Amino acid sequence: MRLTQGTFSFLPDLTDEQITRQVKYCIDNGWAVNVEYTDDPHPRNTYWEMWGLPMFDMPDPAAILFEVNACRKAFPRHYIRVNAVDSTRGVESLRLSFLVNRPPEEPGFRLERSDTQGRSVRYTLHSYATDQPPGQRYA
Amino acid sequence: MSDPKPTPGEPGETPEAQPEETVTLPEGATVNLEAEFKASQVQEVLDKLDRELVGLKPIKTRIREIAALLLVDRVRRRMQLSAETPTLHMCFTGNPGTGKTTVALRMAEILHRLEYIRQGHLVSVTRDDLVGQYIGHTAPKTKEVLKRAMGGVLFIDEAYYLYRPENERDYGQEAIEILLQVMENQREDLVVILAGYRDRMDRFFQSNPGMSSRIAHHLDFPDYSVDELVAIAGLMMEQLNYRFGEGAEAVFRDYVERRRKMPRFANARSIRNALDRARLRQANRLFADPARDLTRQDLVTIEKEDLLASRVFREGELDAD
Numbered sequence: 001m002r003l004t005q006g007t008f009s010f011l012p013d014l015t016d017e018q019i020t021r022q023v024k025y026c027i028d029n030g031w032a033v034n035v036e037y038t039d040d041p042h043p044r045n046t047y048w049e050m051w052g053l054p055m056f057d058m059p060d061p062a063a064i065l066f067e068v069n070a071c072r073k074a075f076p077r078h079y080i081r082v083n084a085v086d087s088t089r090g091v092e093s094l095r096l097s098f099l100v101n102r103p104p105e106e107p108g109f110r111l112e113r114s115d116t117q118g119r120s121v122r123y124t125l126h127s128y129a130t131d132q133p134p135g136q137r138y139a
Numbered sequence: 140m141s142d143p144k145p146t147p148g149e150p151g152e153t154p155e156a157q158p159e160e161t162v163t164l165p166e167g168a169t170v171n172l173e174a175e176f177k178a179s180q181v182q183e184v185l186d187k188l189d190r191e192l193v194g195l196k197p198i199k200t201r202i203r204e205i206a207a208l209l210l211v212d213r214v215r216r217r218m219q220l221s222a223e224t225p226t227l228h229m230c231f232t233g234n235p236g237t238g239k240t241t242v243a244l245r246m247a248e249i250l251h252r253l254e255y256i257r258q259g260h261l262v263s264v265t266r267d268d269l270v271g272q273y274i275g276h277t278a279p280k281t282k283e284v285l286k287r288a289m290g291g292v293l294f295i296d297e298a299y300y301l302y303r304p305e306n307e308r309d310y311g312q313e314a315i316e317i318l319l320q321v322m323e324n325q326r327e328d329l330v331v332i333l334a335g336y337r338d339r340m341d342r343f344f345q346s347n348p349g350m351s352s353r354i355a356h357h358l359d360f361p362d363y364s365v366d367e368l369v370a371i372a373g374l375m376m377e378q379l380n381y382r383f384g385e386g387a388e389a390v391f392r393d394y395v396e397r398r399r400k401m402p403r404f405a406n407a408r409s410i411r412n413a414l415d416r417a418r419l420r421q422a423n424r425l426f427a428d429p430a431r432d433l434t435r436q437d438l439v440t441i442e443k444e445d446l447l448a449s450r451v452f453r454e455g456e457l458d459a460d
Contacts, residue, residue: 062290
């Protein structure tokens with residue numbers, strides 16, 4: 001089950017050249033780009049691990065692709081995404097975030113129902129990947 | 140980015156077309172290099188170089204050659220022939236004050252105008268910016284510098300200090316290895332220019348043959364001749380808004396001829412120092428009579444007595460250089 005988090009997630013995987021063009025757009029707009037990875041695919045998991053520091057003053061997208069490939073080499077079976085943060089006044093938040101690497105097999109989610117007061121049911125998602133401890137999730 | 144090159148045969152060419160996606164020519168078509176040359180901005184770059192830097196014949200020749208290769212490559216791409224980016228790493232050697240750092244600063248702009256590098260910025264580093272102070276510090280430090288330089292030129296001044304064979308706890312070798320790897324694998328992303336004095340660079344290359352083989356252009360900066368030094372002085376004076384007074388230029392030429400034979404002559408830097416001292420003496424001469432009203436002419440002119448006061452003339456000794 002293909003994860004559909006972030007921009008471009010319904011499209012086929014972006015090629016390196018397409019990633020470079022997206023990163024160039026971010027740099028041209030003056031946004032800071034950073035690379036993050038995780039193996040917990042839950043949609044509420046916002047705290048992914050950072051790969052190195054955010055790259056504030058990189059004038060060229062080749063440098064960021066260098067970091068993306070280094071992260072892919074270190075964690076080939078994790079989700080890796082590229083974020084771009086806009087620091088202009090009034091915005092100060094994430095502008096673009098897209099996945100650049102996925103594990104080969106993505107087991108997906110199941111819906112968990114829990115009964116609360118009376119007949120009300122609360123729903124959450126549980127990802128099958130988190131049945132394994134971190135580091136052993138995608139064999 | 141606006142594309143000044145006229146692409147024949149397609150009036151509806153979209154403005155976002157990258158320079159590489161030009162119209163391909165049919166079999167048997169011919170190309171005209173002169174038209175290509177006029178359409179690019181190469182002549183402007185070469186003219187600017189000629190105007191602003193005096194002498195430096197081998198460097199200007201080499202830049203012209205690189206520009207010619209660029210044009211031919213462009214035309215080859217139009218004919219669907221492969222045109223791989225050539226290796227552009229360079230090494231500048233020469234005596235002090237011959238313009239190595241100045242040309243390196245210009246090279247980034249020139250290569251960007253010739254469209255060999257994408258961004259055209261220059262990152263100027265010395266050994267301290269690449270080598271760490273403790274184990275594990277060098278690799279991230281060097282990688283950070285390389286990432287900042289991608290798309291532009293990395294200028295490493297006094298590159299031989301990276302290699303310190305006598306100290307086994309020195310991490311310069313690690314920095315050199317990372318550099319070598321990036322210089323080879325990411326040739327289209329980065330241009331590295333090393334600079335330094337000739338004999339020390341020779342020793343550095345002897346102990347690092349890998350580095351020497353990755354450098355495509357070894358350029359030697361010759362010492363300037365007397366005419367060139369006087370011309371440089373003229374350019375500097377123009378920039379500083381000064382001019383030579385009556386007979387001062389001949390005196391200056393004489394000064395340069397004498398100073399050249401003396402020890403520790405640093406070419407253009409010595410000229411700059413000499414002009415600064417002349418300005419100092421001019422200021423003191425004008426200040427000797429503070430009540431006098433000065434015209435623009437007085438403020439701008441350096442008279443021959445300002446130059447003759449130098450110890451080079453009076454005693455045949457160096458001024459505090």
